[in-house]
Amino acid sequence: MNIDVPAMIGAVIREVAVREQDGKPARAVIATRTYDTTVDDLWEAITSPERIPRWFLPVTGDLELGGRYQLQGNAGGTITACEPPRRLSLTWEFGGQVTWVNVALTEAGDGAQLELEHIAYVDEDHWAKYGPGAVGVGWELSLMGLALHLESGAAVDPEAFAAWSASADSKAMMTASGTAWGEAHAASGEDPETARASAARTVAFYTGQG
Numbered sequence: 281m282n283i284d285v286p287a288m289i290g291a292v293i294r295e296v297a298v299r300e301q302d303g304k305p306a307r308a309v310i311a312t313r314t315y316d317t318t319v320d321d322l323w324e325a326i327t328s329p330e331r332i333p334r335w336f337l338p339v340t341g342d343l344e345l346g347g348r349y350q351l352q353g354n355a356g357g358t359i360t361a362c363e364p365p366r367r368l369s370l371t372w373e374f375g376g377q378v379t380w381v382n383v384a385l386t387e388a389g390d391g392a393q394l395e396l397e398h399i400a401y402v403d404e405d406h407w408a409k410y411g412p413g414a415v416g417v418g419w420e421l422s423l424m425g426l427a428l429h430l431e432s433g434a435a436v437d438p439e440a441f442a443a444w445s446a447s448a449d450s451k452a453m454m455t456a457s458g459t460a461w462g463e464a465h466a467a468s469g470e471d472p473e474t475a476r477a478s479a480a481r482t483v484a485f486y487t488g489q490g
Contacts, residue, residue: 281437281444288424289456294464296412301380305402309412309461312395313423314388317430322385322392323365325430335429335436336422372398396423410485411470411478413461417486420457451487458483 295310315322325331332339341349343359349370350356357371357378368383379400386393398415406414428436444450462479466472483489 281440283424283428283444283449283453285449285453285456288420288427288453289460291427292420292423292457292460294412294416294460296461296464296468296470298468299399301399301401306399307402307407307412308397308399309415309419310395310397311416311419311423312393313427314391314393315427315430316391319385319387319392320365322394322430325426326383326394327362327364327368331429334434335425394423394426407478408474409478410482411462411465411475413458413465413479413482414485416461416464417454417457417482421453424453454486455483458486 291313293312295308295312297308297310299306299308317325325335327343329339329343336351337354338352339349340352341347341356343349345359345362347359348356349359355372355374357373359368359370360380361367361369361382366385370381372379372381377400379398382397382399384395384397386395396419398419400415425436425441458479461482462475465475465478
């Protein structure tokens with residue numbers, strides 16, 4: 281699998297924001313990326329139970345407003361908003377915690393833009409240790425998988441992806457992504473030294489050094 285790591289890193293806009301969720305303080309990790317496709321095709325890729333496993337994970341459940349979904353070996357939750365082909369919101373329930381994911385699609389020139397916002401209540405210890413990269417790097421890898429799928433329409437080869445995940449290019453990708461999320465963290469108002477330290481711990485975790 282040949283992946284242009286600098287291009288993948290440069291394709292994502294990263295933002296960290298303060299939010300309030302149900303009256304409680306929260307933080308949002310926001311990743312935005314533009315794809316060379318239509319809004320309708322992008323919507324289908326992120327909502328069709330046939331296409332989601334081609335770039336993400338197998339999914340089961342009632343994939344409509346108010347329905348429950350379950351990603352194989354990962355999160356489940358409830359679909360809380362669904363406005364085809366523009367907006368999708370859901371709870372992200374994993375490890376005994378509930379967080380929230382909002383996705384918005386818009387036209388962007390000749391392509392389509394996806395904005396993904398993941399909101400969580402403030403866990404000071406975890407946030408202080410890892411910052412936004414703990415969530416951001418994972419989503420960025422998923423958005424990369426989506427890009428690979430949209431380029432060909434085919435499923436990402438799991439064996440080829442597993443081999444790539446153990447490669448030097450994969451570590452370079454996660455290092456660059458974690459570092460970039462640290463920069464976004466600092467840009468949001470965090471002390472730059474604190475943001476860099478959190479990013480370094482995130483990179484160490486994802487690359488197996490921590």
